[in-house]
Amino acid sequence: MKTRFLNVMIGFLLPAAVACSTSQSATRPTTPAVTTISQARQDYLAGMEALREADYPKATDLLQRVARAPSYIVYAPLAKLRLADAAFFQDRFEEAMEGYRSFIETNQGDPNLHYAAFMLAKSAVKAQPSQFFMDPPADRRDQRRIRSSMAALMDFVERFPDSPYVDQALAMLHES
Numbered sequence: 001m002k003t004r005f006l007n008v009m010i011g012f013l014l015p016a017a018v019a020c021s022t023s024q025s026a027t028r029p030t031t032p033a034v035t036t037i038s039q040a041r042q043d044y045l046a047g048m049e050a051l052r053e054a055d056y057p058k059a060t061d062l063l064q065r066v067a068r069a070p071s072y073i074v075y076a077p078l079a080k081l082r083l084a085d086a087a088f089f090q091d092r093f094e095e096a097m098e099g100y101r102s103f104i105e106t107n108q109g110d111p112n113l114h115y116a117a118f119m120l121a122k123s124a125v126k127a128q129p130s131q132f133f134m135d136p137p138a139d140r141r142d143q144r145r146i147r148s149s150m151a152a153l154m155d156f157v158e159r160f161p162d163s164p165y166v167d168q169a170l171a172m173l174h175e176s
Helices: 002-027 037-053 054-067 076-090 094-105 113-126 144-159 164-175
Strands: none
Touching: 002 037, 037 054, 037 076, 076 094, 094 113, 094 164, 113 144, 113 164, 144 164
């Protein structure tokens, strides 16, 4: 009796387990990371073109694919930087700040470091709430965001005095 019960249970559970395991892998969309430098270059350039054309979903898909590439592919960190740019251009400043901050932390020797630091500061400035007539006056609002954006701008100017973005950073400092 026990063996018959076990055979019946196995007869029911085994097909269900197989069906569950195959349905999960079939429904999970996966976009593989780029594995060759030529493929990464091609996808990165296509992502840049989509970014220029303001086709942000297409650019994000292509650049994310490149960003997941192994670290030895030189386009991977550039793709991460451009993903932050895509977020910035879509006015998602908090997400852009996180992307720029991540790029700065992981790519200290990169020649685009000054650009990422400038865009981090610019995102912090843009993330400040706009002047709305129902808001309290600026002197009565929470000043932490303003102070952090000014600190980011001053840090950028101090760390990268030769950057071509210094004039823009100084102008943003004087506007704040």
